Amino acid sequence: MKRNVAIISVGYNGRFVSKRPDINIPELIQPAVDTAIGKTKLKHDQIEAYVVGNMHTFEGINQPHLWASDHFGGSKKPVMRVATGGSTGASVYQAAYYHVASGMYDVVMAIGWEKHDEGDAQVGLMGILLPEAFSLFNFGPDMSEDRGVAGLGGGGSTGGAAFQAMSYLTKAHAGIEHIDRVAAMMRSNAAKNPYAHLQQPGCTEADIAKTPIISYPLRYGHTCPTSCGAIAMILVSEEKAKKFGITDRVAWVKGLGSGASDATTGNIIEGQITDPAEQYMCKVVAKKVYSMAGIKDPRKDIQVAEVYSGFSHQDLMWPERLGLVDEGKSPEMLDKGAFAIDGELPLNPSGGVTSTNAIGASAMVRVGEAALQVMGLAEGGHQVQRKIENVVAHGWGGLFQFVTVTVLGRTPVKK
Amino acid sequence: MAQETRIIENTWDLTAYQWKIESDALDLFVKGLKDKKILGRKCPQCGTVYVPGPTYCRKCFRDIDQVVEVSQEGALDAFTVNLADVKGTIVEHPYITCTVKLDGTHSFLMGVLEGWTDWRSIKEGMRVKAVWKDVTQGALADLSHFQLTEK
Ligand SMILES: [Zn+2]
Numbered sequence: 001m002k003r004n005v006a007i008i009s010v011g012y013n014g015r016f017v018s019k020r021p022d023i024n025i026p027e028l029i030q031p032a033v034d035t036a037i038g039k040t041k042l043k044h045d046q047i048e049a050y051v052v053g054n055m056h057t058f059e060g061i062n063q064p065h066l067w068a069s070d071h072f073g074g075s076k077k078p079v080m081r082v083a084t085g086g087s088t089g090a091s092v093y094q095a096a097y098y099h100v101a102s103g104m105y106d107v108v109m110a111i112g113w114e115k116h117d118e119g120d121a122q123v124g125l126m127g128i129l130l131p132e133a134f135s136l137f138n139f140g141p142d143m144s145e146d147r148g149v150a151g152l153g154g155g156g157s158t159g160g161a162a163f164q165a166m167s168y169l170t171k172a173h174a175g176i177e178h179i180d181r182v183a184a185m186m187r188s189n190a191a192k193n194p195y196a197h198l199q200q201p202g203c204t205e206a207d208i209a210k211t212p213i214i215s216y217p218l219r220y221g222h223t224c225p226t227s228c229g230a231i232a233m234i235l236v237s238e239e240k241a242k243k244f245g246i247t248d249r250v251a252w253v254k255g256l257g258s259g260a261s262d263a264t265t266g267n268i269i270e271g272q273i274t275d276p277a278e279q280y281m282c283k284v285v286a287k288k289v290y291s292m293a294g295i296k297d298p299r300k301d302i303q304v305a306e307v308y309s310g311f312s313h314q315d316l317m318w319p320e321r322l323g324l325v326d327e328g329k330s331p332e333m334l335d336k337g338a339f340a341i342d343g344e345l346p347l348n349p350s351g352g353v354t355s356t357n358a359i360g361a362s363a364m365v366r367v368g369e370a371a372l373q374v375m376g377l378a379e380g381g382h383q384v385q386r387k388i389e390n391v392v393a394h395g396w397g398g399l400f401q402f403v404t405v406t407v408l409g410r411t412p413v414k415k
Numbered sequence: 416m417a418q419e420t421r422i423i424e425n426t427w428d429l430t431a432y433q434w435k436i437e438s439d440a441l442d443l444f445v446k447g448l449k450d451k452k453i454l455g456r457k458c459p460q461c462g463t464v465y466v467p468g469p470t471y472c473r474k475c476f477r478d479i480d481q482v483v484e485v486s487q488e489g490a491l492d493a494f495t496v497n498l499a500d501v502k503g504t505i506v507e508h509p510y511i512t513c514t515v516k517l518d519g520t521h522s523f524l525m526g527v528l529e530g531w532t533d534w535r536s537i538k539e540g541m542r543v544k545a546v547w548k549d550v551t552q553g554a555l556a557d558l559s560h561f562q563l564t565e566k
Contacts, residue, residue, distance in 0.1 A: 021418075134434070135434075135438070136555070139438070139441045139444075139445050139554060139555045140445065140552070140553070140554020140555050140556050140557075141554070141555040141556055142527075142555065142556035142559075143556075162495035163493040163494070163495055163512075163514060164493070165495075166493040166494055166495060166539070167492065167493040167539070170493070170538070170539035170540075213496075213498055215495045215496070215497055216495055216496035216497075216498065216509075216534075217495075218495075262473055274522065274523070275492070275493070275514075275523065276493075277493075
């Protein structure tokens with residue numbers, strides 16, 4: 001890319017919660033925008049362009065950016081909406097990055113949100129499942145008892161998550177207790193993050209193990225909530241950062257990328273089901289991003305990871321696929337405390353997605369949290385105390401086949 | 416503020432959906448099922464065997480027209496155990512959906528797993544074989560389930 005880009009500010013609307021019946025979507029977004037701007041010396045009119053996004057269909061409201069633009073300051077300015085499902089937040093952020101890196105704009109705001117209480121995520125997922133299901137009806141599936149429903153194994157990511165979890169556990173020679181353990185760690189990390197949704201201070205493996213099995217090996221305690229919340233970030237060019245006199249507490253975008261693999265369990269119509277735990281593209285993209293960021297050894301040069309895990313087994317899987325941990329070694333890392341906030345590789349100090357999931361915001365929250373860690377501004381005790389040079393943020397979407405990776409750092413890559 | 420819930424009654428005519436997505440992969444697959452055969456496609460370039468077989472190789476991006484009949488036995492890959500039905504009622508005999516890698520193939524088939532007594536002792540890699548419905552009609556349902564052949 002031509003120019004260096006820095007994230008200079010990250011703002012949330014407040015704490016993520018289940019329901020906000022007192023406000024509408026624009027009112028949910030606006031405080032995040034004001035917070036992000038308020039942390040800088042900028043004025044609203046200095047934002048040159050906006051890239052915004054949320055998950056389509058989950059709120060039951062089409063094109064919410066059309067009537068939210070006035071409220072976030074987008075009126076009479078370039079506004080681009082990006083909606084790529086689970087990875088929306090990361091795609092919004094990446095589009096905002098390209099707005100600046102390309103030289104077209106100098107100061108761009110990225111906004112991601114979800115107001116889950118206005119719709120039904122399950123209904124949204126049905127929109128993905130039904131075309132698949134109806135198509136299969138042409139080929140005579142067994143519809144007796146529950147077979148027709150389970151046999152599909154699709155309908156967005158949830159159908160395939162249990163298969164992925166089982167496949168991962170077998171590959172890593174791990175058990176359901178490891179998923180319980182990492183789930184508990186995330187909920188107790190969340191208690192140190194004032195913006196996190198499910199905050200359970202001191203949550204233990206036993207607390208999670210008490211929750212019922214949904215589809216073995218996944219329990220209720222291994223799944224994410226549906227949250228309401230918004231995040232806004234300001235991205236500026238290196239030139240403008242210098243002009244504003246803000247090159248100290250910023251997070252430089254050092255590398256970023258995205259990729260797509262074959263669809264996993266839902267792809268029976270196309271004639272192929274792949275192993276959802278393999279994550280070939282995650283490995284490829286991570287490698288490419290590290291090389292763009294000038295990182296030779298990610299295990300040495302990256303100090304913190306914020307990964308997108310809608311289901312707790314993924315908190316063990318992604319660090320391996322991102323090349324931060326040997327394949328199959330995450331359970332061991334977890335057991336020796338390496339993933340703790342004060343461990344050798346802090347994993348999701350924020351509490352991650354299993355603690356907070358406002359879908360259109362979630363993948364951007366990973367980037368925002370990575371930026372806060374680099375800046376040293378993570379609030380409420382979830383700031384990693386040892387010296388941070390680089391942080392990796394990750395997102396996924398679809399049936400686990402879309403992946404986004406970003407490396408943020410304290411110093412920009414030399415051009 | 417009190418929670419307000421509204422119930423709107425309506426009917427949904429599922430038969431109104433009349434589109435058919437062409438799927439050469441599944442057309443070939445269900446045709447084989449009628450004769451109790453499992454058909455896939457093999458890439459002449461890299462040798463990858465797909466079941467059901469797409470019409471092009473995912474690795475080489477070239478057309479594949481080589482149809483192959485594959486083994487009806489293979490190894491259990493991932494599985495998930497449903498302890499309750501879709502309404503949440505606990506079931507006596509859990510319902511297990513699995514992915515299976517048939518011998519000599521490189522992709523997975525999804526199906527129902529039977530032939531076990533304690534689901535807790537099921538492990539990835541166990542041997543399975545395909546079990547057919549008595550009467551086959553060229554439909555996905557012809558392949559009844561996969562049976563564990565080892566304990
Ligand atoms: Zn090939």
